[in-house]
Amino acid sequence: MRRLGKTRRTVRTARGSGRVAAAACGAALALLTALPAQAHTPGTAAPHWDLKDTGTASVRFRGLAAVDRHTAWVSGTQGTVLRTTDGGASWRNVSPPGAADLQFRDVEAFDARRAVVLAIGEGEASRVYRTEDGGTTWTESFRNTDAHAFYDCLTFFDRRHGLAMSDPVDGKFRILSTGDGGRSWKVLPNDGMPAALDGEAGFAAGGQCLVASGTKDVWLATGGAARARVLHSSDRGLTWTAADTPIPAGDPARGVFAVAFRDRTHGLAVGGDYRADQPSPRAAAATGDAGRTWRPAGTPPPAYRSGVAWLPHSRSAALAVGPTGTDLTTDAGRTWRTLDTGSYDTVDCTADLGCWAAGEKGRVARLEN
Numbered sequence: 001m002r003r004l005g006k007t008r009r010t011v012r013t014a015r016g017s018g019r020v021a022a023a024a025c026g027a028a029l030a031l032l033t034a035l036p037a038q039a040h041t042p043g044t045a046a047p048h049w050d051l052k053d054t055g056t057a058s059v060r061f062r063g064l065a066a067v068d069r070h071t072a073w074v075s076g077t078q079g080t081v082l083r084t085t086d087g088g089a090s091w092r093n094v095s096p097p098g099a100a101d102l103q104f105r106d107v108e109a110f111d112a113r114r115a116v117v118l119a120i121g122e123g124e125a126s127r128v129y130r131t132e133d134g135g136t137t138w139t140e141s142f143r144n145t146d147a148h149a150f151y152d153c154l155t156f157f158d159r160r161h162g163l164a165m166s167d168p169v170d171g172k173f174r175i176l177s178t179g180d181g182g183r184s185w186k187v188l189p190n191d192g193m194p195a196a197l198d199g200e201a202g203f204a205a206g207g208q209c210l211v212a213s214g215t216k217d218v219w220l221a222t223g224g225a226a227r228a229r230v231l232h233s234s235d236r237g238l239t240w241t242a243a244d245t246p247i248p249a250g251d252p253a254r255g256v257f258a259v260a261f262r263d264r265t266h267g268l269a270v271g272g273d274y275r276a277d278q279p280s281p282r283a284a285a286a287t288g289d290a291g292r293t294w295r296p297a298g299t300p301p302p303a304y305r306s307g308v309a310w311l312p313h314s315r316s317a318a319l320a321v322g323p324t325g326t327d328l329t330t331d332a333g334r335t336w337r338t339l340d341t342g343s344y345d346t347v348d349c350t351a352d353l354g355c356w357a358a359g360e361k362g363r364v365a366r367l368e369n
Contacts, residue, residue, distance in 0.1 A: 049326065049340055049357060049365035052088030056080060061358035062306075063117065063207045064346045065109035069354030074364055075104035075117050083135055085112050088366055094135020102127065106207035108156050108182075116141075116182040118154045118164060120204045126151035128164065130182045142176065142185040149174055152202035153210035155218060156182075163237045165210045165220055168196035173220060175237045192239030197225035199252060205274065206307040206321075206346035208258035217264045219291055223247075223255010223271060230256060230269060232291040245285050246296035247271045253278070256285075258346075260318065262310040265290045268333045270320045272304035280304040284320065286333030299335035301327040307346035312353055321347045321357050 054061075054074075061082075063075030072088070075081045079099030082091045102119040109115040113134045119127040126144035131137065142164075144151060149166040156162035160181050166174035172193040176185045201224045202209040212218040220231040220240070228249035231240045247269060249255045257271040267287045272280025283305055284297040305322035316332045321344040327336040344359040355367035 047367050047369050049342060050368040051363060051365045054082055054091045054362045054364050056082065056362035059362050060345070060360045061362070061364060062105045062205060062345045063107040064348050064356060064358045065107045065115060066348040066350045066354055066356040067109050067111060068350045068352050069366070071112045072356050073107045073109045073115050074358045075107040077103050079104065081107065081117055081135060088364060092135070094131070096129050096138040105204040106153050108154060108162065110159050116154065116162070118151060120151055122150050123147045126166070128154070128182060128185065141183055151176070152204040153207055155210045155212045157212045157215050157236065161236060163210060163218060165202060167201040171195050173231070177237060188237055194231070194240060194242045197227065200225035203255065203257045205257045208260065208307055208346065211259050211261060213261040214264050217290070219259050219261065219267065221256035221259045221269065223249050223257065224252045226250055228255040228271065230259060230291050230294065243291055243294060245269055245294040246282055247285055248282055257306045258308045260308045260310055262315070266332065267291055268308050268318055269294060270301065270305040270308045274304050274306070276323070284333060284336060297333055297336060301336045302338060307344065309347045309349045309355070311355070312349050312351050319347050319349070319355065321345065323360070326357070
């Protein structure tokens with residue numbers, strides 16, 4: 001929700017943003033956007049990913065919800081959910097009990113106490129859990145009973161209204177809706193959903209295949225078919241339009257893996273081929289018309305990317321992450337430059353300039369000056 005400082009998919013309050021002085025924000029943002037030049041200047045301090053010790057080296061974190069510079073939630077394999085409230089200095093394991101066999105690929109946080117996590121998989125492996133006490137207790141609010149459904153991502157417009165998406169069932173993507181903060185869910189009618197392409201699906205790679213901006217707009221990223229598409233709804237998932245992107249598809253491993261919108265019209269898409277031995281040309285695209293048309297990046301990231309986030313208080317800067325590195329654009333997605341070669345699957349930034357990333361081997365990091 002952009003007016004509350006949302007740069008990706010996490011619902012936040014404006015309280016933190018109000019406390020940040022404009023001068024401090026401007027100075028920090030200048031450092032971020034100057035990073036490519038600074039990286040080659042000896043003796044010049046530059047922002048960098050500061051790895052945090054999560055104590056979970058065997059877990060891969062593909063779900064990330066950054067609340068602010070101090071508070072973040074991550075979710076991943078082995079049914080793991082962690083939370084920090086001290087900037088990553090310490091982490092509390094708040095995993096739902098009995099969930100060790102689940103993969104939590106997406107987490108959406110309202111604050112330090114309230115969060116919703118999505119477990120992905122076929123049939124009953126797809127589930128939604130909700131906590132109101134910082135993960136001390138969890139309530140299972142949805143369990144998929146359709147063997148043909150496979151839920152990939154979820155997103156929230158505000159503290160009450162949210163959606164989750166499943167790969168196509170009976171030829172169309174399935175949308176799940178909540179109006180009470182994730183306490184209950186219902187499948188929306190599919191009359192307004194265009195037919196899926198042969199082999200088309202979403203990628204549960206970093207919690208960004210379904211993202212919202214504002215109170216009603218939401219985008220769904222796809223791959224696996226002859227064309228990689230982004231679907232857009234302006235009425236909270238009731239009706240959708242589909243647009244082709246220039247990101248290569250034509251294979252189950254290729255397509256758009258993540259999208260991010262800084263407002264209802266300006267968006268970025270990243271993806272490629274997730275197989276390490278395959279190239280990923282044209283792995284990024286941008287839109288300025290709410291996703292009706294997409295233009296390829298003139299200089300795209302050099303490899304597959306599974307996460308993307310706009311930098312706060314900027315109309316042109318964003319980060320993209322993947323297993324082979326982090327890239328920065330300072331011209332709204334026209335060109336990208338690699339900043340770091342560490343492995344991350346997802347990224348999220350907050351209004352108080354708290355950018356976080358998470359990935360394999362328990363890796364979680366915060367961007368530091």
